[in-house]
Amino acid sequence: MNQTRRDWLLSDAPQTRRQARMGALYQGWLTFRGNKLAMLGLIVLVLLIGIAILAPWLAPQSPFTQDLAGRLQPPSAEHWLGTDHLGRDILSRLIHGSRITLFIVGTVALIAPVIGLFIGTVAGFAGGWADQVLMRITDIFLAFPKLILALAFVAALGPSIGNAVLALALTAWPPYARLARAETLTIRHADFIAAARLQGAGPLRLLIRHIWPLCISSLIVRVALDMAGIILSAAGLGFLGLGAQPPMPEWGAMISDGRTYILDFWWVAAMPGIAIFIVSMAFNLLGDGLRDVLDPKGSGQ
Amino acid sequence: MLKVENLNVWFGHAPDRVDAVKQASFHVAEGESFGLVGESGSGKSTILRAIAGLIDTWSGRIEVAGRPLNARRRDLAFYKTVQMVFQDPYASLHPRHSVDAVLSETLRLQGMDDIDRRIARLLDDVGLGRGFRFRYPHQLSGGQRQRVAIARALAAEPRLLLLDEPTSALDVSVQAEILNLLSDLRAEHGLTYVMVSHDLAVVGHMCDRLAVMQGGSIVETMNVDALRQGTASQDYTRQLIAASRGYARA
Amino acid sequence: MTLLSVRNLRVTFPTRQGEFQAVRGVSFDLGRERLGVVGESGSGKSMTGRAILGLVRPPGRVFADRLDLDGQSILNLPERRMRKIRGNRISMVMQDPKFSLNPVMTIGDQIVEAYRLHAGGARAAARQKALDMLAAVQIRDPERVMGAYPHEVSGGMGQRIMIAMMLAPDPEILIADEPTSALDVSVRTEVLNIMDRLVRDRGMGLIFISHDLNLVAQFCDRVLIMYAGRIVETLAARDLHSARHPYTQGLLNSLPRLDAPQARLPVLERQESWRDGDTIAESLETEFPGGL
Numbered sequence: 001m002n003q004t005r006r007d008w009l010l011s012d013a014p015q016t017r018r019q020a021r022m023g024a025l026y027q028g029w030l031t032f033r034g035n036k037l038a039m040l041g042l043i044v045l046v047l048l049i050g051i052a053i054l055a056p057w058l059a060p061q062s063p064f065t066q067d068l069a070g071r072l073q074p075p076s077a078e079h080w081l082g083t084d085h086l087g088r089d090i091l092s093r094l095i096h097g098s099r100i101t102l103f104i105v106g107t108v109a110l111i112a113p114v115i116g117l118f119i120g121t122v123a124g125f126a127g128g129w130a131d132q133v134l135m136r137i138t139d140i141f142l143a144f145p146k147l148i149l150a151l152a153f154v155a156a157l158g159p160s161i162g163n164a165v166l167a168l169a170l171t172a173w174p175p176y177a178r179l180a181r182a183e184t185l186t187i188r189h190a191d192f193i194a195a196a197r198l199q200g201a202g203p204l205r206l207l208i209r210h211i212w213p214l215c216i217s218s219l220i221v222r223v224a225l226d227m228a229g230i231i232l233s234a235a236g237l238g239f240l241g242l243g244a245q246p247p248m249p250e251w252g253a254m255i256s257d258g259r260t261y262i263l264d265f266w267w268v269a270a271m272p273g274i275a276i277f278i279v280s281m282a283f284n285l286l287g288d289g290l291r292d293v294l295d296p297k298g299s300g301q
Numbered sequence: 302m303l304k305v306e307n308l309n310v311w312f313g314h315a316p317d318r319v320d321a322v323k324q325a326s327f328h329v330a331e332g333e334s335f336g337l338v339g340e341s342g343s344g345k346s347t348i349l350r351a352i353a354g355l356i357d358t359w360s361g362r363i364e365v366a367g368r369p370l371n372a373r374r375r376d377l378a379f380y381k382t383v384q385m386v387f388q389d390p391y392a393s394l395h396p397r398h399s400v401d402a403v404l405s406e407t408l409r410l411q412g413m414d415d416i417d418r419r420i421a422r423l424l425d426d427v428g429l430g431r432g433f434r435f436r437y438p439h440q441l442s443g444g445q446r447q448r449v450a451i452a453r454a455l456a457a458e459p460r461l462l463l464l465d466e467p468t469s470a471l472d473v474s475v476q477a478e479i480l481n482l483l484s485d486l487r488a489e490h491g492l493t494y495v496m497v498s499h500d501l502a503v504v505g506h507m508c509d510r511l512a513v514m515q516g517g518s519i520v521e522t523m524n525v526d527a528l529r530q531g532t533a534s535q536d537y538t539r540q541l542i543a544a545s546r547g548y549a550r551a
Numbered sequence: 552m553t554l555l556s557v558r559n560l561r562v563t564f565p566t567r568q569g570e571f572q573a574v575r576g577v578s579f580d581l582g583r584e585r586l587g588v589v590g591e592s593g594s595g596k597s598m599t600g601r602a603i604l605g606l607v608r609p610p611g612r613v614f615a616d617r618l619d620l621d622g623q624s625i626l627n628l629p630e631r632r633m634r635k636i637r638g639n640r641i642s643m644v645m646q647d648p649k650f651s652l653n654p655v656m657t658i659g660d661q662i663v664e665a666y667r668l669h670a671g672g673a674r675a676a677a678r679q680k681a682l683d684m685l686a687a688v689q690i691r692d693p694e695r696v697m698g699a700y701p702h703e704v705s706g707g708m709g710q711r712i713m714i715a716m717m718l719a720p721d722p723e724i725l726i727a728d729e730p731t732s733a734l735d736v737s738v739r740t741e742v743l744n745i746m747d748r749l750v751r752d753r754g755m756g757l758i759f760i761s762h763d764l765n766l767v768a769q770f771c772d773r774v775l776i777m778y779a780g781r782i783v784e785t786l787a788a789r790d791l792h793s794a795r796h797p798y799t800q801g802l803l804n805s806l807p808r809l810d811a812p813q814a815r816l817p818v819l820e821r822q823e824s825w826r827d828g829d830t831i832a833e834s835l836e837t838e839f840p841g842g843l
Contacts (some may be wrong), residue, residue, distance in 0.1 A: 017401060191393035198355075476805070480807065
């Protein structure tokens with residue numbers, strides 16, 4: 001049974017549209033599975049999502065309950081990762097904070113590449129003055145350090161987690177636009193685009209049906225690799241007090257809180273730091289694995 | 302069917318303008334198979350691309366089925382009359398589109414109905430069979446890909462097919478299959494061919510008449526019997542014919 | 552004496568569907584002759600050339616009962632020793648010179664560097680040698696070409712430069728993988744003439760890998776016909792048109808011919824038995840042991 005399903009998926013002569021699609025997905029999965037580190041990254045991220053969903057049930061204590069008598073406790077059987085300066089259980093705060101981290105990452109990952117894809121492919125495909133205008137706008141964004149620009153946005157919009165995410169997304173898109181434009185330029189003159197044009201396909205159809213599918217895969221890889229940077233930027237905004245507002249258990253803000261006590265009570269800052277490190281690393285590994293699967297240059301060998 | 306008069310094609314702007322085709326004129330009768338031969342850079346593919354509307358920097362006159370073409374815009378009627386098969390079947394199919402996606406998109410763009418039945422017929426026509434319908438390009442050999450490209454060109458039921466070195470990327474045994482397929486399709490559908498090739502033997506096999514190009518100009522137009530007998534009027538053509546007979550040790 | 556002796560050469564690549572055998576037991580001897588290797592894409596002809604040069608990259612693996620250069624085994628030598636052999640004793644010319652030349656170095660610098668890497672010596676002497684080499688491949692204005700970048704020369708010129716580079720260290724064997732298929736017919740004859748003359752004058756062994764049967768029949772002395780990773784037939788090049796293997800015959804018949812027009816081209820019907828059938832061989836050994 002198992003063997004026949006595998007054969008069905010790997011068939012070189014699929015009989016239906018569904019089989020062809022499933023087969024392509026399965027091939028990708030096999031390639032991905034071959035990369036042990038990428039699998040590790042995927043497992044960590046699946047665990048993170050699980051933890052975020054089940055946070056209220058997993059967390060041993062409330063993330064907000066203060067216990068000033070038990071402040072700055074080292075890791076112990078009662079508080080696995082210790083307590084912070086207000087006596088809150090760090091483990092519980094990390095577990096609840098995973099939701100915020102996922103929210104930031106997810107939203108930025110949805111907004112920035114889409115803006116980038118759109119601007120980049122339109123610029124690359126249209127060429128001429130449209131390309132000039134769009135790329136100069138991109139250059140202006142690229143000319144500012146990302147975090148400084150995000151700071152300016154948040155300062156203008158007011159500090160909150162939503163505004164921090166928006167600021168990050170608005171500053172993260174230019175590299176995607178450049179990447180999408182470069183990809184578009186290489187495929188714009190390909191014979192298959194010429195062939196579609198000869199069928200009477202208009203520019204919009206060429207862009208959406210023919211160019212986007214080839215750009216999206218390299219964007220996905222790039223996003224996965226950038227995720228770590230986005231988490232760190234969000235943590236940076238939180239650290240500066242411009243992201244999540246107290247008492248929200250955002251990981252960056254937690255490090256910021258622990259900074260004062262870092263020499264005597266290292267775990268307060270170190271625990272969220274380790275959490276950020278692990279998740280960033282997992283995204284990087286995942287991105288590497290996705291590159292094996294999706295990058296058109298690497299595959300087909 | 303096709304009339305080209307004083308065609309000039311250029312790339313780039315004034316100081317570094319490159320004239321790829323200079324004052325080319327030829328005509329192809331309905332049902333005829335016409336060859337364009339020459340070495341790389343002679344402008345033979347450029348002529349095809351200008352006819353197909355893939356290059357818009359040209360001047361002169363191109364008439365298809367009695368209608369003069371506009372330099373920049375082509376309408377759906379044009380795409381229903383003229384289609385093209387490209388040289389490299391590895392580059393002319395979208396790597397993420399299955400055969401089914403390629404053909405059904407084409408048929409829909411051409412405003413056809415009854416798409417399932419038409420796809421099945423197209424696949425049968427090019428000798429692939431229905432089992433190939435849901436494959437992706439990477440699951441096809443070079444010859445099979447070229448058959449899909451031919452099916453795509455036939456989907457619009459064109460009358461004039463532009464063939465840009467359709468077999469030069471293929472092995473000789475596959476080349477024979479594709480050339481036979483093209484001959485059969487021409488007989489079956491009454492197609493007119495304009496075929497670009499650097500291989501005189503292929504053009505000699507496929508075409509009735511041919512034009513020899515050098516450096517962007519047409520040196521000579523001749524019919525295939527003259528090519529076979531080697532009775533060309535121009536030195537350049539005679540050189541080409543001699544070279545194509547193979548290697549003679551110096 | 553045979554320059555190169557190959558017995559039961561195999562090249563395998565692991566794939567998801569199991570082991571893929573690109574070359575499945577190839578045996579031949581090479582003397583001071585022009586040996587053609589003919590086959591369609593995927594027949595393993597290029598991989599055979601790469602295996603001899605030790606250019607099969609992992610995870611690909613090379614096995615052989617024997618792979619001897621002048622009686623010494625060169626099978627799976629460490630990369631450092633193999634690099635000495637490549638270039639010094641065996642050279643390779645690839646299909647497209649555009650991908651074999653460094654685009655940001657002048658041609659002169661590349662030839663000089665290639666020469667000094669193998670022969671050492673002073674720069675001035677190497678430069679003189681480079682000029683001689685360019686003259687030997689009939690480049691009319693070698694001084695100018697030395698200062699040019701690869702994109703500034705034509706395909707035929709580029710291929711001649713590649714040949715000049717490969718011949719600079721006086722190799723015993725030259726492996727040419729489709730050296731003329733990116734060239735126009737008029738240029739092709741020139742390049743072949745140059746290779747031919749060099750092989751004859753220097754007494755080199757040439758392995759000429761090509762898909763073009765007619766060209767090989769006219770240019771080479773002996774031909775190996777490969778199918779699905781094996782040699783199915785070997786014969787003297789002048790006898791190619793009376794080949795006995797149905798695969799060779801089929802390939803020859805499927806070519807359109809100017810002098811013999813036909814309505815339809817005969818199509819090659821592949822047979823399963825060709826994959827593992829006997830090799831039709833006149834002899835594995837070279838007919839030209841003492842040179843041409």
